[in-house]
Amino acid sequence: MNFNFDEDQRSLGETVAAVLADDAQLLAPDPVEAGTSKAWEALAELGLFSLLVPEDLGGAGFSLIDVSLAIEALGAGLAPPGIASTLVVTELLSRYGSDQLKARWLPGIATGELHAALAIQEVGSGPDPLSMRTAFVANGLSGTKMLVDGGSEADLFLVLAGSADGPAVVVIDAKADGVSCRAHDGLDPSSALAEVTFDNVAVGDDDILGGAAAADAVATLQDLGATVAAGMQIGIAARVLDISVEYAKVRVQFGQPIGAFQGIKHVCADLAVAVESGRSAAYYAFWAVAEDAPDRARAASMAKAYCGEVARDGCNRATQIHGGMGFTWELALHRYMRRARILEQAFGNSDWHYDRVTEQTVLANGHATRDEAVSV
Amino acid sequence: MDFNYTPAEEQFRMELRAFLAEALPEGWGETVFLPEDEDEQAVFRLDWERKLYEGGWSCIGWPKEYGGRDATLSERAIYAEELARARAPELINIIGQNLAGHTIIHHGTPEQKARFLPGIISSREVWCQGFSEPNAGSDLASIKTRAELKGDKFIVNGQKIWTSFAQHSQWCLALVRTSNEGPRHKGISLLLIDMRSPGITLRPLRQISGENEFNETFFDDVEVPIENLLGPINEGWRITMTTLSYERGPEDALGRQVRIKQELDTLIAKTTELRNDGKRLIDDPLVRQKLGRSIAEVEIIRLNCLRALSRYLAGEDRGSDASILKLFWSEVGVRMSETAMDVLGPLATLNGDDPLAVGSGRWLTSWLQSKAFTIYAGSSEIQRNIIGERVLGLPR
Structure with missing residues (x-):
């Protein structure tokens, strides 16, 4: 039993944090549409996008655990979310793509040349990632996805879609006929969110992840996506805690730093406990997803539900601790609040995941998940 | 990072599990429970502690030379999990085994070790903790119970409070004031006081759960031989603060966790049976979300x-992060009990003797008991001060 990250894993997290810190635009008060930002290129140069690519395709063949702290750093540094989405796509392609599909996309992803995006949410689909109307019939994919991060810049999409054989994850070339993109006007322009429409886009058998085991790919996308989002959420929470603690040490009122008052100190302490607890949940979920542990789904939902709440609470409390300054555009704390809210919507919100935690537990404890006394 | 256990650790778990299955009465925790009467219960629990000792499963973290197993941190974590999983009775001699024993091993004289450790590990002698006083709760350094050295004895006068199981204890690990000069925490010493000494009076305190676990303890000219001073004189505060990190550490919190989880699992099972308006409780989305939160928090x-233990295994010091563990488990435990009461609704208010009671009224009792979690071993407010000042570096 060992819950520690090793030296390389910690060092990667620190390096990613340092690279992001070099791009002042990422944390500036005005959220700028990231697109091909300085950070994207610097992280590509660092080799971040090659880490999850198998060795035979020019990658490092690392595990998700190796990049957990890097993902937390992406959250804390408000990196364009498309970076993490590209890592999710890489892991899914590596695990479920056919040889041909992997050879087509992974080498370009590894060098950072190709950007990938996840097309999951739809108008009217609610928090359940699986309730979608986008579907492919007779090898043509049709439907409209919303809040696709990095959508306008993407070279390929992983699209969650229904089919006669159940839900599937389909890989679509962004340049294919029938794909169109419209940038959203919304809360967080730095997330580069877009509406993406697929109008009878051709789908080859090879483009369906997992082939006959398509359901496994869908389930992994759900758990992996939720876990990566949770990792970024806890990164945000940890960062706003740090910022708040530093402020509480220097801001003087009534003749002393406000951090000396229990009204402020105890809020920081509660947040510190929540951040450490969220890290425990997120790190365990990374391990469970990497190892396909039997409790993978529950671990991912626990992390997404809990870290989502901690991120939200952390941003709200940070704003309160900063008082009037916290409400100013100029201080840029609002950037974290905006990003946290975007991540909350991704891969199911906290309420939906708490419900799923119960469902998974009822199942694991051997109780009936459905009421047998009520038959339709 | 790896959550798998080594074959040696699995072997350890299996040995312990086999011992527990053999040592506990058949049907334990399902059809057979602790006696209701508090005195009978104490006898039962002390008997259990002696069984653990005879099986070689008492104080496993102690060095082998004092009868322990020199257990690794992983083994201690497994131990806490397995005892709780088997619903083994909680220790009455917990102060002896966790606090007094630990302090004597690190700070005691060879004579004190020889005199006291065998009685502690076998629970032949039970210990209580004489720390809090009516006017020294969270502000523990303000204790006033005096110990004056006269010849080769200390004469102790004062009052302690919340002394759990004093009625069953032969010995008390007491913080006493031995000097009024200099900073107040530098005038405190640790004494090992024989509870049968003349001048000691006990008065039981009834808790909100109706139980009488703790007491007020009065000391009137109680004589304590000088050889029962533990550690150097006026160094009691420093010694106690280091040993208290064990009282709040991961070994303790893990045991709490499994017990809280058992309550929660029983609650979940109950929500698949009970119905409101013909519908199972578990099928109500509000119930599911409340339970989901508790399940996540308890896990x-x-x-x-496990993260704290892993850090210690990698050589990091036990620091103030024990406060993070304690604050979290205690607050979660309280919330879980509130969830149980909310979910079970009107039925939850009935005592075990009422024919309509759910689960023999166990959630009602647990709910009342849980209110102590955030008060003992350093209240939540004290933990927040410690975290704010020592972990985050905020000014005092």
């Missing part, structure tokens, strides 16, 4: 403990 207690 996170465990993960927090």
Whole structure:
């Protein structure tokens, strides 16, 4: 039993944090549409996008655990979310793509040349990632996805879609006929969110992840996506805690730093406990997803539900601790609040995941998940 | 990072599990429970502690030379999990085994070790803790119970409060004031006081759960031989603060976690049976979300403990992060009990003797008991001060 990250894993997290810190635009008060930002290129140069690519395709063949702290750093540094989405796509392609599909996309992803995006949410689909109307019939994919991060810049999409054989994850070339993109006007322009429409886009058998085991790919996308989002959420929470603690040490009122008052100190302490607890949940979920542990789904939902709440609470409390300054555009704390809210919507919100935690537990404890006394 | 256990650790778990299955009465925790009467219960629990000792499963973290197993941190974590999983009775001699024993091993004289450790590990002698006083609760350094050295004895006068199981204890690990000069925490010493000494009077305190676990203890000219001073004189505060990190550490919190989880699992099972308006409780989305939060939080207690243990295994010091563990498990425990009361609704208010009671009224009792979690071993407010000042570096 060992819950520690090793030296390389910690060092990667620190390096990613340092690279992001070099791009002042990422944390500036005005959220700028990231697109091909300085950070994207610097992280590509660092080799971040090659880490999850198998060795035979020019990658490092690392595990998700190796990049957990890097993902937390992406959250804390408000990196364009498309970076993490590209890592999710890489892991899914590596695990479920056919040889041909992997050879087509992974080498370009590894060098950072190709950007990938996840097309999951739809108008009217609610928090359940699986309730979608986008579907492919007779090898043509049709439907409209919303809040696709990095959508306008993407070279390929992983699209969650229904089919006669159940839900599937389909890989679509962004340049294919029938794909169109419209940038959203919304809360967080730095997330580069877009509406993406697929109008009878051709789908080859090879483009369906997992082939006959398509359901496994869908389930992994759900758990992996939720876990990566949770990792970024806890990164945000940890960062706003740090910022708040530093402020509480220097801001003087009534003749002393406000951090000396229990009204402020105890809020920081509660947040510190929540951040450490969220890290425990997120790190365990990374391990469970990497190892396909039997409790993978529950671990991912626990992390997404809990870290989502901690991120939200952390941003709200940070704003309160900063008082009037916290409400100013100029201080840029609002950037974290905006990003946290975007991540909350991704891969199911906290309420939906708490419900799923119960469902998974009822199942694991051997109780009936459905009421047998009520038959339709 | 790896959550798998080594074959040696699995072997350890299996040996312990086999011992527990053999040592506990058949049907334990399902059809057979602790006696209701508090005195009978104490006898039963002390008897259990002696069984653990005879099986070689008492004080496993102690060095082998004092009868322990020199257990690794992983083994201690497994131990806490397995005892709780088997619903083994909680220790009455917990102060002896966790606090007094630990302090004597690190700070005691060879004579004190020889005199006291065998009685502690076998629970032949039970210990209580004489720390809090009516006017020294969270502000523990303000204790006033005096110990004056006269010849080769201390004469102790004062009052202690919340002394759990004093009625069953032969010995008391007491913080006493031995000097009024200099900073107040530098005039405190640790004394090992024989509870049968003339001048000691006990008065039981009834708790909100109706139980009488703790007492007020009065000391009137109680004589304590000088050889029962533990550690150097006026160094009691420093010694106690280091040993208290064990009282709040991951080994303790893991045991709490499994007990809280058992309550929660029983609650979940109950929500698949009970119905409101013909519908199972578990099928109500509000119930599911409340339960989901508790399930996640209770599991996170465990993960927090494993992370702390992993840090210690990698050579990091036990620091103030024990406060993070304690604050989290205690607050989660309280919330879980509130969830149980909310979910079970009107039925939850009935005592076990009422024919309509659910689960023999266990959630009602647990709910009342849980209110102590955030008060003992350093209240939540004290933990927040410690975290704010020592972990985050905020000014005092």
